Amino acid sequence: MEKSDKVRNYRPATLAVRSGQLRGSEQEHSEPIYTTSSFVFDSAEQAAARFSYEEDGNVYSRFTNPTVRVFEQRLAALEGGEACVGTASGMSAMLTICLAGLSAGDHIVSSRSIFGASYVLLDQVLSKYGINVSFVDLRDLDAWSESLRSNTKMVFFETPTNPLTEIGDIEAISDLAHKHNPDIKVVVDNCFCTPVLQRPLEFGADVIMHSATKFIDGQGRCVGGAIVGDEEFVGNKVFGFMRTAGPSMSPFNAWVFAKGLETMPLRVNQASDNAMHIAQWLAEQGEVEAVHYPGLETHPQYDLARSQQSKAGAVVSFALKGGQAAAWKLINNTEMLSITANLGDTRTTITHPYTTTHARWADEQKLSAGISTGLIRLAVGLEDVSDILDDISL
Numbered sequence: 001m002e003k004s005d006k007v008r009n010y011r012p013a014t015l016a017v018r019s020g021q022l023r024g025s026e027q028e029h030s031e032p033i034y035t036t037s038s039f040v041f042d043s044a045e046q047a048a049a050r051f052s053y054e055e056d057g058n059v060y061s062r063f064t065n066p067t068v069r070v071f072e073q074r075l076a077a078l079e080g081g082e083a084c085v086g087t088a089s090g091m092s093a094m095l096t097i098c099l100a101g102l103s104a105g106d107h108i109v110s111s112r113s114i115f116g117a118s119y120v121l122l123d124q125v126l127s128k129y130g131i132n133v134s135f136v137d138l139r140d141l142d143a144w145s146e147s148l149r150s151n152t153k154m155v156f157f158e159t160p161t162n163p164l165t166e167i168g169d170i171e172a173i174s175d176l177a178h179k180h181n182p183d184i185k186v187v188v189d190n191c192f193c194t195p196v197l198q199r200p201l202e203f204g205a206d207v208i209m210h211s212a213t214k215f216i217d218g219q220g221r222c223v224g225g226a227i228v229g230d231e232e233f234v235g236n237k238v239f240g241f242m243r244t245a246g247p248s249m250s251p252f253n254a255w256v257f258a259k260g261l262e263t264m265p266l267r268v269n270q271a272s273d274n275a276m277h278i279a280q281w282l283a284e285q286g287e288v289e290a291v292h293y294p295g296l297e298t299h300p301q302y303d304l305a306r307s308q309q310s311k312a313g314a315v316v317s318f319a320l321k322g323g324q325a326a327a328w329k330l331i332n333n334t335e336m337l338s339i340t341a342n343l344g345d346t347r348t349t350i351t352h353p354y355t356t357t358h359a360r361w362a363d364e365q366k367l368s369a370g371i372s373t374g375l376i377r378l379a380v381g382l383e384d385v386s387d388i389l390d391d392i393s394l
């Protein structure tokens with residue numbers, strides 16, 4: 001067997017550790033961080049060949065940096081994509097996908113239940129440049145079909161959603177979009193599951209975006225993002241936009257994320273197991289009105305979640321019967337949990353979506369979407385699960 005065949009056959013845990021490796025002249029075991037803005041050429045001829053892509057190699061760190069490339073190759077291997085481009089943040093990944101793939105007059109169909117800044121970017125920023133958006137219920141396949149137009153170029157969603165863990169059917173949404181027009185790009189924000197739990201490209205999606213800030217870093221240190229997909233769109237169009245517009249990932253952050261990917265399978269699986277345990281416990285508590293977690297058989301899309309995710313993920317939301325007063329009391333009574341809206345950290349975080357992440361929504365909008373005053377979101381981390389349960393004891 002050729003070495004390249006063996007590499008192609010590596011399983012995810014091995015790819016997380018071994019893919020995209022870089023070893024310099026010092027034979028170091030851990031990848032070096034190349035903190036250089038530019039690279040030197042042997043001759044004017046070589047400089048010209050590098051600038052015109054006739055010769056592969058580094059030019060300038062806005063678009064070619066060896067440490068960033070390690071991260072990109074590792075994440076591409078884990079997602080099963082041909083190409084990956086690292087970005088300065090999750091939001092710049094989303095902006096880059098849209099500006100690389102869309103023009104004035106184009107139309108996007110997006111799930112309504114997406115991260116707040118993603119919603120604002122689609123609704124208020126892109127609309128200023130003549131790109132129109134229709135928002136639909138993630139779970140309503142008829143609404144997806146009915147919203148597609150002749151000028152629709154992209155569909156966008158997250159699954160599971162934040163904070164209610166609704167599930168989008170990746171295969172069905174990709175199918176209906178591609179039947180309408182094979183050129184539509186189906187974009188999935190895979191930040192909540194990561195490729196450890198869900199690989200949307202295998203279900204027909206075209207492009208994956210990530211906030212690397214979350215589980216990829218995994219320890220709440222750096223802000224970054226990434227785009228994964230095929231050579232034609234991500235390797236050429238997205239990369240070309242990056243070269244010109246420059247929302248680039250820094251080499252230091254790329255190094256943190258590349259090292260984060262090595263332990264991501266362990267972290268994400270453990271956090272998901274902890275979350276499952278907590279969700280089961282919450283479901284038995286009398287003060288709890290509802291638990292939203294796709295790993296519970298009571299979740300309305302339990303079967304769909306099982307068909308596309310290997311585990312249910314680290315985010316659990318639950319509503320208390322006592323409304324906001326009870327929710328704030330529980331949050332204020334915690335001693336160990338971090339009261340913050342971030343997620344994907346080793347540390348469990350606790351949030352009251354009604355008055356924080358969703359505070360800018362009108363009350364009726366929140367209530368009709370299921371964001372009740374008693375709702376609490378836990379983004380479960382890696383502490384001992386008994387300590388987490390002790391801290392949220394009702």
Ligand SMILES: Cc1ncc(COP(=O)(O)O)c(C=O)c1O
Pocket residue numbers: 089090091092115117118158162189191192210211212213223224225
């Ligand atoms: C699902 C999701 N997508 C995108 C983002 C944006 O990522 P960033 O904060 O890295 O720009 C976030 C951030 O919380 C998120 O939760």
